[in-house]
Amino acid sequence: MGKTKIGPSILIYPMPTLLVGAEVDGKPNFLAIAWCGIANGTPPMISVALRHERYTLKGIKQNGTFSVNVPSVDLVKEADYCGVRSGANADKVAVCNFNVFYGEVEKAPLIEQCPINLECHVVHMLELGSHCLIVGRIEETHVSDDCLTDGRPDVDKIRPFIFVSPPRRYQAFGEVVAKAFSVGLELEK
């Protein structure tokens, strides 16, 4: 099988579309990001990469707190909007009709319409180049009641979506391929 070198590229699939929330100058704002990953298991931590000039980053630095909200596919327009416009010159909460609520972490605004909401405290900030990599400790997680089955988060009700880039589009989750931590053991037979 032949291979082609395309130079150092950010080419990872799948990527999420998440809404990072912060209060900037006292007002809630949300930014769509795909550059996010789980950073630690115990205690639970998440990493998000934001371009230095991002308006939302200003708020995270002001408060040392932020939120991460997982949108459902019903919110694809709102999530996209939060990626193309800046809070510096748009009231994203108003345009998107977000109902904002708060949990225990101060100045970490949460979006009621998003089925999952994480409240975070900043524990590390790495200035890496074009972006600041923020590691946050997840202090609390909220799940919409209509996305629970037997009290547990149910991804088929949450209906998250994928950011696919290239070619810069959003896709739903598709067919179930296999059971994890299980199917691989067939190779030992």
Next chain:
Amino acid sequence: MGKTKIGPSILIYPMPTLLVGAEVDGKPNFLAIAWCGIANGTPPMISVALRHERYTLKGIKQNGTFSVNVPSVDLVKEADYCGVRSGANADKVAVCNFNVFYGEVEKAPLIEQCPINLECHVVHMLELGSHCLIVGRIEETHVSDDCLTDGRPDVDKIRPFIFVSPPRRYQAFGEVVAKAFSVGLELEK
């Protein structure tokens, strides 16, 4: 809409399934991880979180290099296997029949069968708790020729898959929902 607090939880969708490669004591090994994110744009950097006791982490610390390989859905068994077994007592390359090749970065083994391969140098390591968060600079990216269209990576040929947890299963990519950096602007109309 009601919300239920479920305590600090790692609840992000979608997550990838990626194969992190390293040479451990001079021998290539691969570990499946979902805890990975893009960390920086310029220069391109990626973050991966590995449990401290992971065999692969030993190799990354020995060499200061690693690889990230994106499997296609055809490799779901192999990817899963690389998540459930440890290189300390299994020869994953042999069991999975991986054809290993190398690029410019020393001791960063790449899997020919994976459509995308990233070669990385470690630039940061954060000891966070249960996991070590490794930030790597992507030095080169390889794409399988049969996954290119007009010389560019084509996700419909790459056919990556999603790690969905809970409930711990793999899913294919589904229907295209919308065009990114575009559909959100409809909200301004």
